[in-house]
Amino acid sequence: MSTDTIAAIATPPGEGGVGIVRISGAEAFKIAERVFRWRGNKPLQSHRVYFGAVIEPATGEVLDRALLIPFRAPRSYTGEDVVELHCHGSPYLLRRVVELVWREGARPAQPGEFTLRAFLNGKLDLAQAEAVADLIRARSEAQLRSALALHEGKLSRHAHALNDTLLGILATVEAHIDFSEELGELDPASLAPDLQRLIEQLDALLHSAHTGRLLREGARIAIVGRPNVGKSSLLNALLGTERAIVTDIPGTTRDTIEESFQIAGVPMVVLDTAGLRESADVVEQIGIERARRAAERANLILFVYDLTAPDLETDARLLHTLPSEIPKLLVGNKLDLLDVPPAAPERLASTTGVVDTVFISARTGTGLETLHQAILNALNLQRLGEETPLLTHQRHIHAVEQAKQHLRNALDSLQQRLPPDLIAVDLRSAWLALGTITGETADEALIERIFRDFCIGK
Known part of the structure; x- marks a missing residue:
């Protein structure tokens, strides 16, 4: 991950009462101290609001009377040092302020880069990061509730629970591979019910996909x-x-x-x-x-x-x-x-x-x-996501479908008493598929594809 200090306008284009310029990275506080003057000019303390002026350091020219809010790492959105400048919402003014911040050492943030850093610093998992974009795009109460549930980790917790059960089954299979003489052959009767329950839980998730698509x-x-x-x-x-x-x-x-x-x-x-x-x-x-x-x-x-x-x-x-x-x-x-x-x-x-x-x-x-x-x-929309989390993203649906197919293959191999090595391959593949939902097993290309659809400033 890049360690550059980044900055961008975090509020939508157009005029408004307030516009926010967000800075994140190791140099965020130093840059803020150069472009903002406040009473006393004592060292900035995290999670406090300062009233002062945004200034041109070279000339002392006041660009705006504004608020500054600093957040020390790791207690910030990105997990890094973050500073927000709350200015008047003139597009011209905000452009001047962010260009000033760039001149003082920050670089322009890429689309979704603030949330990407939050993900890479463990503040959010991948599904929760996607929910940030869903929250921004929500156009109805139900869409908002669905995005909030995803952001608060409802799907992530469910995926973690499924993967924990799956890892327990995989550990049993691998134990029979490593200690076959002591443990003997795998008993289908002991593992098949657990695999079948996992498949049924994935079916319930997939059943929610139709509702999730209608909602989205x-x-x-x-x-x-x-x-x-x-x-x-x-x-x-x-x-x-x-x-x-x-x-x-x-x-x-x-x-x-x-x-x-x-x-x-x-x-x-x-x-x-x-x-x-x-x-x-x-x-x-x-x-x-x-x-x-x-x-x-x-x-x-x-x-x-x-x-x-x-x-x-x-x-x-x-x-x-x-x-x-x-x-x-x-x-x-x-x-x-x-x-x-x-x-x-x-x-x-x-x-x-x-x-x-x-x-x-x-x-x-x-x-x-x-x-x-x-x-x-x-339309089966009367009880939205009350029990099973809704799958509202095609990526999540694909991951669950893949995991389900690998589990079916593992169950078939178990019932046919095939070597445990073959069963373990499908179990690992199912674990990898489910892990992409939260990002545990996601590769760099997938992560890049998700965040490039974000807006700049998030």
Whole structure:
């Protein structure tokens, strides 16, 4: 690791009330003492706030009235000596301050270099370091909770626990390699249950990957159905705003409308589509084809039908044309126009992929909360990461998949009573794969690839 002292602007580009210039490295305090003047000018004490002026050392020119906060190693973000200059948030001013710091001996920090140093100095493991970027990019409550759980080490602790169990099994196998005469042959009955439990725990982790991906990217929800059943009204109700034009004329919506919203802090992308029907109108035909493509790319389909004018035969035919593997919620709309409670449409509910039926009024909002909960249930998002940590990064998913495959190979070799040397090879490979999650076994190329995606200043 480079021991240079580094510096960068740590706050986002643009104007703001406060802008921060961060310095890290062995020379951080000396540089700070040259560019900052405070009352008394006594030696800087760690974790205290100093009010003073940022100055040009050569001329004494005051650049800004600012705060300085020093952090002595190892009690700092990077594990090194760190100084933060809290200035007024003018982009021009911050640029002058950071260039001054560079002239006094620091060099420009590379993207993610502060967090890289935190990782290399043992302040964070690799999964926690990735969570720093997730926290910065969080756009919803659920994304924030997921990033915080990763940053606080929920996945790391789970990976460590799995690897500790795995090392215990590996130690047993290697003992039979080194002391085969004293210990005799490996007994599959003694090790197979432990291996099987590990595989099941990895399966549970992988099961969370689908949820993690939806949380990271946003669940895609397609609203489909016949013309004039209230699809655009439902879009507006979900968004809480008049986004789509609503009329009594069938075929009003001719193109796919895509908007973002949240349910219980979970990011969603909803697509309002053209009504599905036979049409001679060329423009409407294009809209209908786009509606079908939107349904094919969705994580969930809301199939809307009109409670006041049901056409179950047509709706059933349309439902059968939609992808069977994508879950569907039946949404009976215009509840406010009924005098008696509606009955569940058994003919539609029996269609492959239909998971629930909800009755709503998109116009009055009746039933929307029930629909929200049904959407979360259909996407398995109702209990985010309460038990098993969520896998939100493809890198983590790949590591768990690799470890699981090596453990399956080891279990097969054990049950076939193959030499323990072969079993040990797969167990070591599984341990190496899991170790990449926290960085214990990560190589330099992997570490470099992760941190190059960070922003400068973190």
